[in-house]
Amino acid sequence: METLYQRLNGKEGITRxxxxxxxxxxxxxxxxxRFENVKDIDHAKRMGVEFMCAGAGGPQAYTGKDMLEAHKGMNISEQEYLAVMDDIVAGMTHEGVDDATKGEVIAILYSLKGDIIRV
Known part of the structure; x- marks a missing residue:
């Protein structure tokens, strides 16, 4: 059975x-x-790739802040969180990720919800 990382097509697929x-x-x-005001969007993308690669079981290390620290003081609402989730699912769909794999990624991201919303 392929790992989640492999099913997301490795670093190249995750980058896309x-x-x-x-x-x-x-x-x-x-x-x-919120995203237009990010000072270094390329850095944010790199952190997103590292985070997803590491979380999916890839060999890359995540070098960014933990989710609580990264989102502290941002007062992110439930609606904003869901909008981000919808965009992530759409990105996976666009890249041809199957429904079971998308479900695994969604479950992982939902497990982090408490570290992101209204912290």
Whole structure:
């Protein structure tokens, strides 16, 4: 059985997914302002790739802040969190990720919800 990392097509596939969902975030009226104000979007993308690679069981190490520290003081709402999740799912769909794999990624991301919303 392939690992989650392999089913996401490794670092290359994850990089495409991150590129897709960051572009969607920048166009999504619910969250666009937050992402337009990111000083170094390329760094944010790199951290997203590292985070997803490491979380999916890939060999890459995640060198960023933990989710609680990264989102502390941002007062992210439930609606914003769901908008981000929708964009991530759309990115996976665009890259041809199957439903079972998307479900695994969604479950992982939902497990982090408490470290992101209203912290």
């Amino acid at each position: 997914i991150v590129d897709d969902f960051v572009a969607a975030h920048l166009a999504n009226p619910a969250i666009k302002a």
